[in-house]
Amino acid sequence: MLEKSHKYITCSTCVGRKSSLLGSLCEDEIDHMNDHKACNYYKKHQSLFLEGSFPRGVFCINAGMVKIFQRGDEGKEQIIHIAKAGEMVGFRSMFSEIPYKVTAETLEESNICFIGKDDFLNMMDANPVLRNGIIKExxxxxxxxxxxxxxxxxKSVRERLAFTMIILLDIYEKEPINLSREDLANFVGTATETLIRLLKDFKEEGIIEVQTRKISIINKEKLFSIAGK
Amino acid sequence: MLEKSHKYITCSTCVGRKSSLLGSLCEDEIDHMNDHKACNYYKKHQSLFLEGSFPRGVFCINAGMVKIFQRGDEGKEQIIHIAKAGEMVGFRSMFSEIPYKVTAETLEESNICFIGKDDFLNMMDANPVLRNGIIKExxxxxxxxxxxxxxxxxKSVRERLAFTMIILLDIYEKEPINLSREDLANFVGTATETLIRLLKDFKEEGIIEVQTRKISIINKEKLFSIAGK
DNA sequence: TGGAAAAAATGACCAATATCATATTTCAAA
DNA sequence: TTTGAAATATGATATTGGTCATTTTTTCCA
Structure with a gap:
C-alpha cells in the first residue's frame, strides 16, 4: 500500500528523480521545483490526462505505473507505452503545442507529482543538461x-507477443508482469482471445509461468529467439 | 532534371530552408552554415545513411525526396517516413547517440546538403528558436x-491504404503520387500483391486515377471516410 | 529500336487471426 | 460466506490477407 498523503514526497529525496531526466538539477533547482510541484495519490484506473485535452504541465511518477494509450475507431485501446516510477509523462504534447493524442491512466495505485508548463519550460531554459536530456529522450x-x-x-502476433514481453521484462524487472489480458492484448495489438491462446502456448512451451494475472518469464532466450532479436 | 553541380545552392536562397526548422536563422548563422555545409547531387536510389552506422551530421533536402525505412527480419522494408524538399533528415539518431535504426534513400534524383554534427550542435546551442523548433518537431x-x-x-489493409494516401497527398501536394507498388506496399505494411488488388478496387470505386506508376486522388472525401477520419 | 530485366497484374490456395458464442474462474462487495 | 459481475478461457467458424505461380506490361539501356 502506498502512503496516501503526499506531504512526504519531496523532490530532493525522490528515488525516481535521480535516475530520470531531472537527475541533473542542482540543489536550487530542486528546491524551486519542490515548491512549485503538486503531488497526488492516484487510485488504480485514474487518468492523468485525456486524448484531446490541452497539456498544462508534466507529470512525474514517484511510485506506480501508468499506461499511455490511444483509442482506435471502435474504442479499442492501443497501448503505446507503459511508464513507471522515475519517468515523466505528458511533456511530448506540451512541446508540440497540440492537444494530447494519447490518454494516460494508472495501472495501479500511484503517487504522481505535477509541474506546471511555465515552471517546467523555465527550468529547461536555465538548464542545458536538462534540455539536451529531453532532446535525447x-x-x-x-x-x-x-x-x-x-x-x-x-511480424506475426506470436512474434509481437514475444517482443512485447521483452519490453515488459524491462519495465517490471524482477517482478512478474501484472497486466490484464485485455491490456496485454492492447499492447500487442491483437484480440484478447488470440492473446489468451498464445499465452497458453507459451506456458506449454515452458517460456512463462502464469499465476492467474501474474506472468513470470522463465525462458528469456526462447522469448528472444521468437521475437527475432 | 536537376542541376547536377551544387555550386549554385546557397543556404540564403534555398527555398526549402525558409519554411524549415532552419527558417529562424539570422544572416550570420546562415553564412556560417553556408560555409560549413557540403552539397551533393544524388541519383535515384542512393542512400544518405544506413541502418547501423553512426550519425556524423544532418542532411538538408534542397530538392528531391527521400524514403526513411527499416528493414524487417526477412529484409522487407518498412517505410516510416518520406521526406521532401525543406526537411532535414538524420538528426534524430544524432541526438540520441545511438546508431541509425533506419536507412535513408532517395526516391528520385535529389540535391542534398550535409552539415557536420559539431557545427549543427553549436548552432543549436546559440539559437533558442532553432532548439525549441527541434523539440517541437x-x-x-x-x-x-x-x-x-x-x-x-x-485497421484493415484497405483502411491503412486510405490513411497512407492521405499522408502522401500531403507530401506530393498537387503532384500525383509517384511511388513503386512495392514502396507503397512497404509504407502501408502489406504484400505488394494485396496492395495492387486494393489499388484496383480504389480505381473502380472512382477514388483514384492511375497512369502506370502515377496515382492521382480524385475523391478525397471517400478516402477520408475509408480511413475513418 | 529491340530485347532483357524489372515492375505490375492476376489467379488459386491456404494459414493466421478475428469474431461470435458460451463456459468457467476469479474477485470484490454485501 | 454468498453472490454477481468482471475477467479468463475455450470452441466453432468466417474472413482477411499472405504466398506462390504465372502472365502481362513497362522500363531501361546497349
Whole structure:
C-alpha cells in the first residue's frame, strides 16, 4: 500500500528523480521545483490526462505505473507505452503545442507529482543538461517507435507477443508482469482471445509461468529467439 | 532534371530552408552554415545513411525526396517516413547517440546538403528558436508515430491504404503520387500483391486515377471516410 | 529500336487471426 | 460466506490477407 498523503514526497529525496531526466538539477533547482510541484495519490484506473485535452504541465511518477494509450475507431485501446516510477509523462504534447493524442491512466495505485508548463519550460531554459536530456529522450523514443511500427507491420502476433514481453521484462524487472489480458492484448495489438491462446502456448512451451494475472518469464532466450532479436 | 553541380545552392536562397526548422536563422548563422555545409547531387536510389552506422551530421533536402525505412527480419522494408524538399533528415539518431535504426534513400534524383554534427550542435546551442523548433518537431513526430502504430494495429489493409494516401497527398501536394507498388506496399505494411488488388478496387470505386506508376486522388472525401477520419 | 530485366497484374490456395458464442474462474462487495 | 459481475478461457467458424505461380506490361539501356 502506498502512503496516501503526499506531504512526504519531496523532490530532493525522490528515488525516481535521480535516475530520470531531472537527475541533473542542482540543489536550487530542486528546491524551486519542490515548491512549485503538486503531488497526488492516484487510485488504480485514474487518468492523468485525456486524448484531446490541452497539456498544462508534466507529470512525474514517484511510485506506480501508468499506461499511455490511444483509442482506435471502435474504442479499442492501443497501448503505446507503459511508464513507471522515475519517468515523466505528458511533456511530448506540451512541446508540440497540440492537444494530447494519447490518454494516460494508472495501472495501479500511484503517487504522481505535477509541474506546471511555465515552471517546467523555465527550468529547461536555465538548464542545458536538462534540455539536451529531453532532446535525447525524444529522439530515443522516436527510434523505439520506428521499431514498434516495423514489428506491427511485419511480424506475426506470436512474434509481437514475444517482443512485447521483452519490453515488459524491462519495465517490471524482477517482478512478474501484472497486466490484464485485455491490456496485454492492447499492447500487442491483437484480440484478447488470440492473446489468451498464445499465452497458453507459451506456458506449454515452458517460456512463462502464469499465476492467474501474474506472468513470470522463465525462458528469456526462447522469448528472444521468437521475437527475432 | 536537376542541376547536377551544387555550386549554385546557397543556404540564403534555398527555398526549402525558409519554411524549415532552419527558417529562424539570422544572416550570420546562415553564412556560417553556408560555409560549413557540403552539397551533393544524388541519383535515384542512393542512400544518405544506413541502418547501423553512426550519425556524423544532418542532411538538408534542397530538392528531391527521400524514403526513411527499416528493414524487417526477412529484409522487407518498412517505410516510416518520406521526406521532401525543406526537411532535414538524420538528426534524430544524432541526438540520441545511438546508431541509425533506419536507412535513408532517395526516391528520385535529389540535391542534398550535409552539415557536420559539431557545427549543427553549436548552432543549436546559440539559437533558442532553432532548439525549441527541434523539440517541437520531435514531439510532433512522436505524436504522428503513435497514430501510425494505432493504425497498424487496429485497421484493415484497405483502411491503412486510405490513411497512407492521405499522408502522401500531403507530401506530393498537387503532384500525383509517384511511388513503386512495392514502396507503397512497404509504407502501408502489406504484400505488394494485396496492395495492387486494393489499388484496383480504389480505381473502380472512382477514388483514384492511375497512369502506370502515377496515382492521382480524385475523391478525397471517400478516402477520408475509408480511413475513418 | 529491340530485347532483357524489372515492375505490375492476376489467379488459386491456404494459414493466421478475428469474431461470435458460451463456459468457467476469479474477485470484490454485501 | 454468498453472490454477481468482471475477467479468463475455450470452441466453432468466417474472413482477411499472405504466398506462390504465372502472365502481362513497362522500363531501361546497349
Amino acid at each position: 525524444l529522439s530515443r523514443e522516436l527510434a523505439d517507435r520506428a521499431d514498434f511500427i516495423t514489428n506491427m507491420a511485419q | 520531435l514531439s510532433r513526430e512522436l505524436a504522428d508515430r503513435a497514430d501510425f502504430i494505432t493504425n497498424m494495429a487496429q
